[in-house]
Amino acid sequence: MYTTNAINPEKAIDRSVADQPPAEEDLYFEQNPAPEYLPEFERKLSEFLTNNGTRKVAVVTSGGTTVPLENNTVRFIDNFSAGTRGATSAEYFLENGYAVVFLHRQFSLLPYSRHYTHSTNCFLDYMVESETEPGSVKVDEKYQVQMLDVLRKYKQAQKDNTLLLLPFTTVTQYLFSLRCIALTMSKLHVDTRCVFYLAAAVSDFFMPTSRLPQHKIQSSGGELVVNLDPVPKFLKRLVEAWAPRVMIVSFKLETDESILESKAKTALERYNHQLVIGNLLQTRKKEVIFVTLEETEKYSLTDEEEKEGKEIEEIIVPEVIKRHDVWQEKVCN
Amino acid sequence: MYTTNAINPEKAIDRSVADQPPAEEDLYFEQNPAPEYLPEFERKLSEFLTNNGTRKVAVVTSGGTTVPLENNTVRFIDNFSAGTRGATSAEYFLENGYAVVFLHRQFSLLPYSRHYTHSTNCFLDYMVESETEPGSVKVDEKYQVQMLDVLRKYKQAQKDNTLLLLPFTTVTQYLFSLRCIALTMSKLHVDTRCVFYLAAAVSDFFMPTSRLPQHKIQSSGGELVVNLDPVPKFLKRLVEAWAPRVMIVSFKLETDESILESKAKTALERYNHQLVIGNLLQTRKKEVIFVTLEETEKYSLTDEEEKEGKEIEEIIVPEVIKRHDVWQEKVCN
Numbered sequence: 001m002y003t004t005n006a007i008n009p010e011k012a013i014d015r016s017v018a019d020q021p022p023a024e025e026d027l028y029f030e031q032n033p034a035p036e037y038l039p040e041f042e043r044k045l046s047e048f049l050t051n052n053g054t055r056k057v058a059v060v061t062s063g064g065t066t067v068p069l070e071n072n073t074v075r076f077i078d079n080f081s082a083g084t085r086g087a088t089s090a091e092y093f094l095e096n097g098y099a100v101v102f103l104h105r106q107f108s109l110l111p112y113s114r115h116y117t118h119s120t121n122c123f124l125d126y127m128v129e130s131e132t133e134p135g136s137v138k139v140d141e142k143y144q145v146q147m148l149d150v151l152r153k154y155k156q157a158q159k160d161n162t163l164l165l166l167p168f169t170t171v172t173q174y175l176f177s178l179r180c181i182a183l184t185m186s187k188l189h190v191d192t193r194c195v196f197y198l199a200a201a202v203s204d205f206f207m208p209t210s211r212l213p214q215h216k217i218q219s220s221g222g223e224l225v226v227n228l229d230p231v232p233k234f235l236k237r238l239v240e241a242w243a244p245r246v247m248i249v250s251f252k253l254e255t256d257e258s259i260l261e262s263k264a265k266t267a268l269e270r271y272n273h274q275l276v277i278g279n280l281l282q283t284r285k286k287e288v289i290f291v292t293l294e295e296t297e298k299y300s301l302t303d304e305e306e307k308e309g310k311e312i313e314e315i316i317v318p319e320v321i322k323r324h325d326v327w328q329e330k331v332c333n
Numbered sequence: 334m335y336t337t338n339a340i341n342p343e344k345a346i347d348r349s350v351a352d353q354p355p356a357e358e359d360l361y362f363e364q365n366p367a368p369e370y371l372p373e374f375e376r377k378l379s380e381f382l383t384n385n386g387t388r389k390v391a392v393v394t395s396g397g398t399t400v401p402l403e404n405n406t407v408r409f410i411d412n413f414s415a416g417t418r419g420a421t422s423a424e425y426f427l428e429n430g431y432a433v434v435f436l437h438r439q440f441s442l443l444p445y446s447r448h449y450t451h452s453t454n455c456f457l458d459y460m461v462e463s464e465t466e467p468g469s470v471k472v473d474e475k476y477q478v479q480m481l482d483v484l485r486k487y488k489q490a491q492k493d494n495t496l497l498l499l500p501f502t503t504v505t506q507y508l509f510s511l512r513c514i515a516l517t518m519s520k521l522h523v524d525t526r527c528v529f530y531l532a533a534a535v536s537d538f539f540m541p542t543s544r545l546p547q548h549k550i551q552s553s554g555g556e557l558v559v560n561l562d563p564v565p566k567f568l569k570r571l572v573e574a575w576a577p578r579v580m581i582v583s584f585k586l587e588t589d590e591s592i593l594e595s596k597a598k599t600a601l602e603r604y605n606h607q608l609v610i611g612n613l614l615q616t617r618k619k620e621v622i623f624v625t626l627e628e629t630e631k632y633s634l635t636d637e638e639e640k641e642g643k644e645i646e647e648i649i650v651p652e653v654i655k656r657h658d659v660w661q662e663k664v665c666n
Contacts, residue, residue, distance in 0.1 A: 066411075069410075070588070072588035072614055072615075073413055074412060074413050074534070074586065074588065074614065075410060075411070075412055075413070075536075076410070076411055076413065077402075077408060077409070077410050077411070077559075078399070078408070078409055078410070078411045079407060079408055080406055080407050080408070080409065110455050112455075112457055113455040113456040113457050116456045116457075117450065117456055122443050122445070122446040123446040123449045123450055123456060124445055124446050124449075124483070124484055124487045124488075127472070127480070127484050129481065129484060129485070129488075135481060136471075136477060136481075137471075137472045137477055137480045137481050137484055138469075138470075138471045138472065139460070139470045139471060139472070144469060144470055147460070147470045148462065148468060148469075148470050150457070151457055151460050151462060151470055152462070154457045155457075155462075201407070203408075204557075205556070205557040214588075215587070215588045215589040222563060223538070223560065223561060223562055223563060224537075224538040224560075224561040224563070225558065225559070225560050225561075226410075226558070226559040226560075226561070227556065227557075227558050227559075228556060228557040228558075228559070229556055230555060230556060230557070253407065254548070255403070255405035255407065255547075255548045256548045281405055281407065282405075
């Protein structure tokens with residue numbers, strides 16, 4: 001019915017990083033500082049992967065990365081992303097028995113709590129002072145049923161230790177974190193059980209550390225010209241060197257429908273990974289395309305489903321899981 | 334003990350906008366599109382000001398403004414600001430009997446709910462399923478006392494209708510909103526009762542609508558050069574034309590201590606408003622300076638106070654209110 005993409009998993013395993021000059025992507029990690037928290041990050045991750053035994057694991061990246069324009073950062077470039085796709089997908093991976101490493105932009109939406117943050121309601125609008133027990137704060141009756149359902153799922157994930165929340169802010173933190181996750185998975189030999197589901201909106205451009213001004217840019221000098229370098233194509237490195245046995249799903253967000261599929265195809269050809277999920281900014285909550293080198297399939301919500309509050313991720317995630325099963329079968333045999 | 338600044342309020346009243354060529358600041362409003370919600374915004378504001386009768390009013394601006402780099406926005410430049418200063422100050426204005434118009438960046442911190450959002454705790458961490466009443470969600474015992482206090486203050490502000498939340502995202506939305514507030518206050522003759530407390534981190538640069546690309550910038554072309562124009566100095570316009578009878582407090586955030594006071598003085602001389610509150614990114618939660626043309630005063634928390642969780646806004650706001658009383662006295666007599 002569908003085929004997992006292009007790359008021959010045996011070939012993937014054979015690819016070697018040795019005997020090659022340092023790639024541009026590797027130089028990035030030498031020329032930009034690693035986040036201070038990286039060793040602690042790696043410790044938590046290893047513990048999480050070990051605790052999750054033989055469970056399948058989805059690494060879901062979510063939210064936008066920032067590009068600081070100053071060393072003591074006041075100004076930065078950001079990518080629009082509330083983190084809805086990532087946070088919602090994470091819940092469906094958990095419901096389908098996966099453990100989830102949720103690498104997300106700090107303060108973007110989180111699985112489960114997303115139902116109550118970033119809404120027009122403020123936190124306190126869900127609360128009332130109890131009438132029967134004055135002095136006691138409780139959840140307003142009209143939110144009780146839904147909140148109980150969400151709370152139970154959240155507490156279950158906590159109890160089972162199946163959800164690891166790892167935050168980032170800058171594009172550099174994101175890239176160091178992603179590499180660390182990939183290398184840790186290989187080291188622990190859990191890589192074939194894993195899928196990378198790269199829903200974060202990662203900046204294509206950055207300001208090299210060497211060019212960052214120390215202090216806030218002053219506005220007295222008239223216009224501002226910001227000169228950014230392209231971020232190295234780390235996805236190539238991820239596929240070839242860091243995580244050749246992990247199934248990799250990337251996202252392509254465009255605003256211009258006429259170029260979406262061709263951009264997705266180009267990415268597949270360039271990076272040689274397994275699946276690109278394409279979406280348009282305008283319709284991303286009700287329609288996506290799954291693009292492999294062989295075929296393009298469209299998945300969308302009917303108007304009916306949309307009205308009932310069904311989420312497109314409820315369709316996306318099981319489809320990804322089917323393809324992950326096929327991939328795993330191939331890589332392991 | 335201290336004096337309100339420079340400007341002679343009688344002179345302020347006499348200033349006229351008529352018979353002058355359109356200023357650069359006014360052209361900005363012709364060349365960039367007004368937010369669609371502006372008429373609704375003005376209606377809500379007028380109703381709020383009317384309902385608040387003779388109460389003093391603080392217009393607190395809060396959070397950072399964005400500068401979209403594309404018309405269908407994926408990328409934008411942002412200013413670092415969680416909105417802590419604004420959200421915290423708004424609470425102390427309310428406690429001191431003011432009505433508060435809270436013009437804030439969407440999803441930045443809000444008065445009262447700020448105690449529970451943007452924390453390391455997720456929303457659901459405050460909740461438990463009741464043991465005595467299974468199926469009922471309540472607030473965890475250990476958060477009850479503080480949450481009750483915060484909830485009561487929040488509900489009181491709602492009941493008294495003393496807090497109006499007005500969100501913005503882009504710098505253009507912010508500027509249209511600010512002008513609308515100033516002009517509405519003058520129209521309703523409530524301006525002398527008002528203070529503008531401009532804590533938002535407003536971009537100094539923007540991309541004119543005429544130069545915005547329609548679609549997402551493609552990364553295939555190598556480096557990215559972003560060319561931004563300086564935002565017109567709207568503060569001058571606010572002081573001279575839109576709100577000459579309103580006391581205006583601006584903030585100056587720097588990262589370099591050696592230029593903070595001189596930058597604050599320069600702003601006062603240029604815009605002729607009443608007070609600049611200066612702060613450094615690094616120490617902004619425990620120390621500020623109040624700069625007028627006559628003098629600079631420092632306010633800070635002792636280590637003891639900081640340890641007890643006292644907030645610097647508890648000192649800042651009453652100091653501003655004292656100066657507002659003096660200002661009001663002068664303008665009205």
